[in-house]
Amino acid sequence: MNMLKIENLHATVADKPILKGLSLTIDAGEIHAIMGPNGAGKSTLSYVLGGRPGYEVTEGSVTFTPSRHAGLDPASIRSSARDVRAEWTPDQVRGDDGGEAIDLLALDPHERAAAGLFLGFQYPVEIPGVSNVQFLRESLNAQRKARGQEPLSGGDFLKLAREKAGLLGLDMDMLKRPVNVGFSGGEKKRNEMVQMGILDPTLAILDETDSGLDIDALRIVGEGINAIMRKPDKAVLLITHYQRLLDYVQPDFVHVLAAGRIVKSGGPELARELEEHGYAEVVA
């Protein structure tokens, strides 16, 4: 089933064209890696998919079809979205499991999150004055509300938080501190993966989650991503500069993004080829 189908996406930032006809299809159960030179548009792609203000789509479409097993209440999320089922390609119809097909670009950022999209950022923000526990509980309950579900009780939430923090080797004391304030690079990324575990997304887009991680943190984060997201009804888009994260989170497909488009796609071997020979040679 095509969980994410990006077709001919064009986007501008401050009137400057950055994405120039990007197409990419991700099926449920798959992990895709996007690599590419600095300034290629990798972060722009994640912001556009997340609906960040200032990133304007000028052409193309993005369809998001969370599995029906994601247990969403479609009516609560679909209100502002157009059902694009009528426009499906034969490929999409064949793999259909009855999940909602959503025009992702018609949704507000919080609706995209409620529909099951999670964005991990290259530079996680610090929020002084708000504890991690508060922040995580509020993000989860906002998502539950948008799905028409009751908020989780304090006790149930703490149980969930403890379980996910344990998975990422983060101590509960870290969760009581203000969000990311004074956290090391590795702690911020592990913290973000705890958030991902709690929100339990259908599709995670992780932008340079490996940046600033030492070898041990890299392994913990990699194993966390696998534990949370390596499932038949989930998918991951990993944006990374380096092959090393891919030793832990093994991608099914690797793509090269250059000058706003996917210019080459392959299997895991493509990442090693890029690492060895550089983008210029592999893409030429």
Ligand code: ADP
């Ligand atoms: P990558 O993540 O692949 O390194 P980005 O998506 O961050 O690339 O950036 C792609 C291009 O968009 C770069 O040339 C960058 O300078 C430009 N860009 C990004 N944000 C802005 C902005 N707010 N205003 C103008 N140009 C921007």
Ligand code: MG
């Ligand atoms: Mg970059």
Ligand code: MG
């Ligand atoms: Mg970037």
